[in-house]
Amino acid sequence: MGESQFDVILDHYRNPRNYGELSDASVKVKDSNPLCGDVVEVYLKINGGVVEKASFRGHGCAISQASASMLIESIQGKSLDDVKALDKGSVFEMLGIEVGPVRVKCALLPLKALKAAVYSYLGTKMDTREFEE
Ligand code: FES
Secondary structure, eight states, X not given: OOOOHHHHHHHXXXXXXXXXXOTTOSEEEEEEOTTTOOEEEEEEEEETTEEEEXXXXXXXXXXXXXXXXXXXXXXXXXXXXXXXXXXXXXXXXXXXXXXXXHHHHHHXXXXXXXXXXXXXXXXXXXXXXXXXX
């Protein structure tokens, strides 16, 4: 039997990919979940409209940290337009498990920080409606 998606998530939680500060980041954004205090900080090195390198740091529940690890891994070398096109559905698909209402904010915290980083880099305003209840 293959490993379950829960094992994949736990593995990302225990061994986060691309973890740590990027000293030459073009932009970094930290966001937190006010309900629990969990934190995700995203670092992006951007060159010619492409994410040359991305990393993150953070602490919190397995879902928030695994979601950060998977998301950051998935955007290496991607264009900013591709990153801007990511939405809730992309995150849920990536996690591959049913995320209950209590955990939705955990799952989306990394995407929120990532998009804020891209919009801050571009100097344009981010539409935060997708992250509201
Ligand atoms: Fe805090 Fe999940 S419990 S982000």
